[in-house]
Amino acid sequence: MNKREESWRLLEELSTRSDLPWICIGDFNEIMHEREKEGGNIRPEWQMKNFREAVNQCNLRDIGYIGPNFTWCRRLGARGWIKERLDRALASTNWSVMFPNVGLHHVAASTSDHCMLVLKAHRDRQRRNRRKKLFRFESMWLRDEGFKEIVTEAWDRALNMRGQHPFSQCLEECRQSLTMWNRNTFGHVGKKIAKLQEKLQGLEGRKSSINVMEEIQETKIKLNRMLLVEEDMWQQRSRNSWLNSGDRNTSFFHTKASNKHQRNTISRIKDSNNVWQEDEEIMGRIFVEYFT
Structure with missing residues (x-):
């Protein structure tokens, strides 16, 4: 248990050193929720809560998976088997935005009691002739x-x-x-914000004068106005209307919007023979046949 908490503290320390996109993959030796475990003794809630809080402190999120629900299993003698999802991929929001079509696959392995974790880039399924x-x-x-x-x-x-x-x-x-x-x-809101920030940076480096200071103040007002516009944009896309207008957290709204976009993407579908199909044309025929 001490090693787990030590690794979580290391993860929290790493998260403060850079704002670059990052992803952590591997065996975290812990589950987040009771549903990620089958068999064996009940996992203490405080233990899972500590893991969740460590992940939140690092501003990371689980990217989900494709394949079996559990990544580790072991026989408990006459008591049967114990299965847990100990392995996962945790990514920062900017990493998920940079790689929206990447998914984690749980691949069964014959030489280990853990599944292999494989990051796989799914090809863009948007049709060439997209509708208006x-x-x-x-x-x-x-x-x-x-x-x-x-x-x-x-x-x-x-x-x-x-x-x-x-x-x-x-x-x-x-x-x-x-x-x-x-x-x-x-x-484009993002480009306007970047342009105003660049302008403000340049003005701050100039020699002070009445005209320069007035221009700095005017630029700050415009920048703050555009930041509010950006907040409105991501709040609307995230579909989270329960936060007060004063609770500015564009990163939170951006994460929710990204999650919603990924949930709206169908990367594969199971056919009538319970076989997973990923080819776009085959998936289209399955939809047509089902609804017909």
Whole structure:
């Protein structure tokens, strides 16, 4: 037990040394939840809780797995077998964003009581001829001063068309106007933030003067406004609306949004013969046959 806690403290120490993307794979000799164990004595809750807290302290998350539910097993004589998920892959948020198509596979091994852990990059399953991207309203637009004017002009323009379905025309005109405005004017939030940070860094290095200090203050205001916009964006994508607006944690929202994206990705499916299929065309036929 002491060795486990010693390794967790080492992990926490390593997490403070760099902000680079990182992933930890191997035998952690501990489970996070009781469902990760089958047979044998009941694992103390405090022991699993300490492991979970160590992982959270390192800002890591379990990337999941493909294959058997347990990675280690051993016979307990006449009492049967004990199975546990002692091996796993823990990754930082920026690592998961950098490698969204990588999955962990549990591969059975004949020479060890542990499964092999294999990181495998799944090929991008997005079709070449993707359907047109759906329009979705972005709550971050509300923070832009030009948003209200865009909607008002689009709405009035549609009303002047005097069509048979004015409400539908107004919605369609707003959709088109906001799409063009978002692409050409509002722009990419992350790039704007990076540009403002770079500008602020340059201003801070210049010799102080009234004009420079005023420009620094103005740049800080713009940067803080864009950081709020970014927070709104990731909060909306994460679908976590229960946090107060003052609880700024863009990294948390980013993690939730990334998790949701990975959950929405189907990397394989089991056919009628209980065989896993990963080929895109075969998966498509299975879906069609099932719903037919």
